[in-house]
Amino acid sequence: MKINVNYYAMFREQAGCSGEVVEGDCGDAVALFERLKETHGFSMGRSHVRLAVNDALVGWDAPLNDGDQIVFIPPVAGG
Amino acid sequence: MFSLSSEPLHVEQLKSAAENPECGALVTFEGWVRNHNEGHDVTSLEYEAYEQLAVSEGNRILAEAREKFGLKQAVCIHRTGHLAIGDIAVWVGVSTPHRDAAFRACRFIIDEIKVRVPIWKKEHYLSGDSGWVNCEACAKHGHKPTADYSRQIVLKEIGEAGQQKLAESRVLVVGAGGLGCPVLAYLAGAGIGHLGLVEPDQLDASNLHRQFLYSAGQVGESKAALAEEWLKQFNPAVSIERHEQRIQSLDIAALLSGYDIVVECTDCMDTKLLVNRAAIQAKVPVVFASIYQFEGQMQVVTPESSCLECLYEGGAPSEVPSCAVAGVLGPVPGVLGSLQALETIKQLLSLEGRLENELLIVNLADYGMRRLALPINPSCPAHAPAAKLPEHVEISAAEIGRLGNVQIVDIRTPGEVAVEPLPCEHVHIPMDQILNQPQLLDREQTHLLVCAAGMRTKFTALELRKIGYDKVYSLIGGNRML
Numbered sequence: 077m078k079i080n081v082n083y084y085a086m087f088r089e090q091a092g093c094s095g096e097v098v099e100g101d102c103g104d105a106v107a108l109f110e111r112l113k114e115t116h117g118f119s120m121g122r123s124h125v126r127l128a129v130n131d132a133l134v135g136w137d138a139p140l141n142d143g144d145q146i147v148f149i150p151p152v153a154g155g
Numbered sequence: 156m157f158s159l160s161s162e163p164l165h166v167e168q169l170k171s172a173a174e175n176p177e178c179g180a181l182v183t184f185e186g187w188v189r190n191h192n193e194g195h196d197v198t199s200l201e202y203e204a205y206e207q208l209a210v211s212e213g214n215r216i217l218a219e220a221r222e223k224f225g226l227k228q229a230v231c232i233h234r235t236g237h238l239a240i241g242d243i244a245v246w247v248g249v250s251t252p253h254r255d256a257a258f259r260a261c262r263f264i265i266d267e268i269k270v271r272v273p274i275w276k277k278e279h280y281l282s283g284d285s286g287w288v289n290c291e292a293c294a295k296h297g298h299k300p301t302a303d304y305s306r307q308i309v310l311k312e313i314g315e316a317g318q319q320k321l322a323e324s325r326v327l328v329v330g331a332g333g334l335g336c337p338v339l340a341y342l343a344g345a346g347i348g349h350l351g352l353v354e355p356d357q358l359d360a361s362n363l364h365r366q367f368l369y370s371a372g373q374v375g376e377s378k379a380a381l382a383e384e385w386l387k388q389f390n391p392a393v394s395i396e397r398h399e400q401r402i403q404s405l406d407i408a409a410l411l412s413g414y415d416i417v418v419e420c421t422d423c424m425d426t427k428l429l430v431n432r433a434a435i436q437a438k439v440p441v442v443f444a445s446i447y448q449f450e451g452q453m454q455v456v457t458p459e460s461s462c463l464e465c466l467y468e469g470g471a472p473s474e475v476p477s478c479a480v481a482g483v484l485g486p487v488p489g490v491l492g493s494l495q496a497l498e499t500i501k502q503l504l505s506l507e508g509r510l511e512n513e514l515l516i517v518n519l520a521d522y523g524m525r526r527l528a529l530p531i532n533p534s535c536p537a538h539a540p541a542a543k544l545p546e547h548v549e550i551s552a553a554e555i556g557r558l559g560n561v562q563i564v565d566i567r568t569p570g571e572v573a574v575e576p577l578p579c580e581h582v583h584i585p586m587d588q589i590l591n592q593p594q595l596l597d598r599e600q601t602h603l604l605v606c607a608a609g610m611r612t613k614f615t616a617l618e619l620r621k622i623g624y625d626k627v628y629s630l631i632g633g634n635r636m637l
Contacts, residue, residue: 084205085275086287128273131207147205153269153276153288 077102077142081112085150091116105129106136109148124151156229157213159204161236164243173248175227180254182261186245188238192288196281202235202244205273209233216267224260226251231264233274259372302392304346317504318346324503327351327414329402329430331382333365333478333488334420334444334495339382340368341496342418343390350386351414353398353405354379355551365485402426403547404554411437416502418495419443422477428545431456431463432537436544442498444491448481449520451491454529455498455510465532466514487519548616550603550628552636558628561601564589566612567634577605579637586611593619601626608633 079102082095091112102108109122122136126149129138133149140146156172166185174181190197217229228250238244247264251257276288307313313321326347328338331354342350358366358381360374368385369378379399386395398405403426411417411433419430419441427443434441438458445452456462478488494517501509514527536542550558563581565572566589584595586606596602596619604612604627612629619627630636 082205084273085203085277088203128205128208131211133208133212147208147273149205149208149273150275150287151289152271152273 077140079108079140080143080145081108082145082147084147086120087116087118087148087150090118102140104136105138105140105146108140108146112148120150125149157210157217157231157233159206159209159233159235161234164232164234164246166243166246169230169232169246169248173228173230173250175250178227178250178252178257180252180257181248181250182254182257183249184245184247184261184265185243186265188240188242188244190240192278195278195284197240197278198281199237199239199279200244201237201277201279202233203275203277204233204235209272209274212272213268216264216271219267220249220260220264223263224249224251224256226256226260229260229264231268233268233272235274255372302346302390307345312504312506320504321346321500322348324416325349325351325414326499326503327353327411327417328420329353329417329426330420330422331366331368331378332356332362332420332422333483333485334446334492335382335418336366336368337489337492338418338420338496338499339386340389341493342499343386343393345496345500346390347393349394349396351396351398351410352379352382353400353402353410354382355399355401355553361479365483365488401551401554403429403549404557407433407544408437411439414439416499417441418499420492420495422446425545425549427463429547432542432544435462435537435542440502442495442502444495446478446483446487446491448483449487449518451487451494451517451519453491453494453498453510453515453517454513455502457511460512461529461531462535462537464537465529465535490519491517546617546620548620548627548629549609549613549631551631555603555630558601558603561603561628563603563605563637564596565605565634566615567606571607575634577634577637581605586615589615590618593622593624596624596627598624598626601628603628603630605630605634605637 079098080095081098083091088094098108105127127134127136128147128149130145170183188200213231217231220226220229226249230248233245247261249257249260251260277285278288279285304318308315308318324347326342328335328350331339331352339350339352356378358369358374358376358378363369363371368382373381377399379397383395383397386393417430417434417439419427421427430441434456435458440455440457443454443456443463454463498510512529514529516525516527531538555561563579565577565581565583566586568585572583589595604616606612609629609631616627616629
């Protein structure tokens with residue numbers, strides 16, 4: 077399975093890139109986030125973060141499929 | 156239409172896109188980059204957007220505003236990239252026929268954009284530092300601001316243990332009017348963990364002098380939704396569950412069983428009697444209050460105590476004068492509602508001095524307060540082993556759909572019918588005739604009785620229920636509701 081992960085704002089800076097492709101068994105979205113948090117040292121816990129899959133906001137229990145584009149969304153500050 | 160722009164915004168161009176010849180009001184908002192934030196000198200900032208989702212979410216917000224406020228035109232554009240002090244970061248423009256909706260819609264759009272659209276702001280400070288707004292603080296402290304209950308924890312009656320108990324408590328407030336406003340505000344302020352609220356009405360201008368959770372610009376909106384919004388802003392730590400229905404149309408046994416205590420704040424005797432019996436059966440305590448002009452009463456009904464019906468020897472009155480009829484000054488329900496909030500906290504924490512088998516009478520004309528002993532009345536019908544919930548005969552126009560296949564029966568006099576005929580399919584049988592010849596109605600058919608105000612139909616429906624017509628209902632408010 078291939079998942080395309082895109083980073084914005086603080087996640088982009090902490091990961092040092094604007095996205096990456098994660099291959100292999102990623103588990104569910106929660107496991108994937110926790111793994112990437114560990115890898116990149118994200119300072120923000122999942123309780124503040126929302127998940128988008130293929131440009132739509134979804135719950136953390138949404139299933140991941142091969143080729144999905146996912147984004148972890150930290151608290152926003154438009155305006 | 157919502158869009159993003161990496162180029163500076165041209166206000167005149169945007170304004171002409173927001174204009175509409177059918178509209179008498181155009182309200183615009185400009186969000187500017189300012190030179191300070193939370194004590195830091197800001198030199199410039201950057202906006203970063205997750206484009207696809209930002210545009211779809213932004214357009215969703217505009218569609219919601221269009222629906223909610225009847226907008227003819229709505230434009231919103233947000234900058235991305237590097238911005239200097241004094242640049243416009245976001246621009247909103249809306250057009251409506253009248254100004255009130257335009258002001259409210261513009262406010263709604265900018266407030267929603269700020270919390271829902273995936274756009275992030277990085278501030279660059281004079282000190283050379285920089286930071287992502289909202290994110291750093293969140294990562295450190297958590298998203299919700301923490302409430303400070305220190306002033307009440309200091310009380311020896313509360314303490315840390317009492318505060319913890321309040322945080323774990325679930326309180327249902329029935330009615331968000333003159334009594335309900337202070338009850339909800341003080342209980343949310345005290346840090347009750349979960350508040351349920353039941354309120355079916357829309358805000359009327361005549362509510363405002365005593366119902367301070369609402370404001371003049373909100374007339375016509377759902378009071379339950381407005382109260383929820385107010386409470387969430389006031390104390391985000393409290394979780395709120397709202398029911399925009401009359402409690403009669405909810406599964407009251409299931410509802411009550413999910414709460415530690417109920418606070419009854421309606422001015423409707425039928426509702427009080429229903430909550431009284433349902434609470435005795437569900438073994439959930441209730442704090443009742445009611446007011447009449449300058450006087451008020453408060454009573455606590457627990458599974459072991461006397462109840463609302465113990466008070467009335469010859470059966471409870473079916474109607475009490477409403478605030479609309481009797482008149483009311485705002486501070487009177489304000490005082491009684493505050494007492495209900497206090498009593499609720501006392502009950503939750505089993506504090507000294509709480510009411511028990513008593514009726515508290517408050518006379519605000521001369522500031523007299525009296526506690527009257529009220530033991531269980533052995534002939535109280537609500538305490539009888541076979542006590543049932545009161546008959547549910549009244550239906551609001553909004554609930555008619557729930558009755559399924561229903562025949563509407565106009566019971567007004569021929570004279571009344573001639574002046575204001577019903578606008579929908581119905582049969583006409585005057586009240587006297589129905590009471591004398593109930594067999595004119597089919598017992599198996601559901602009937603909704605209609606009169607001018609809902610008083611005659613309620614009486615008639617209750618009489619018919621007594622002789623086995625179980626599917627007869629009374630329309631609240633009379634023929635003008637149809």
